[in-house]
Amino acid sequence: MTVVNISVQVPGNGFPAAAEGVVRWQPTSRRIGVDGALILPAPFAVPLVAGVASVNVEPSTDAWAWRVTEFFEGQFPKTKIVAVPAAGPVDYTDLLEVDPATLDIAMTVIPDPANPGFYLIGA
Secondary structure (H helix, E strand, O other): OEEEEEEOEEOOOOOOEEOOEEEEEEEOOOEEOOOOOEEOOOOEEEEOEOOEEEEEEOOOOOOOOEEEEEEEOOOOOEEEEEEOOOOOOEEHHHOEEEOOOOOOEOOEEEEOOOOOOOEEEEO
16 A cells, blocks of 8 residues: 655645645556455545645556546546555655556656757656
């Protein structure tokens, strides 16, 4: 299991304030556990307390990943699919998004402002 530390803030009067909300975790597919049991892709919610939370989840594999939906007060829900490493603890903001179709790490391609016509490629 890997511990994922979540910390979320909103703008405040001169300094950031703790966000309120819930982060819902759900495996992208069913799988077989080490004891042979079928593990269904049922979601579970992790509430923020004073803007922070920790969750202990299984590391993802090349066969499944974590679908994470953020429900923060005053914001539209946001869903992303992330890879969770086997080593932890890890910060939520360090989790890499994966392509939903392939579960490969999603690469970003953006124009290089210093070199028109060239692109920056990275995770």
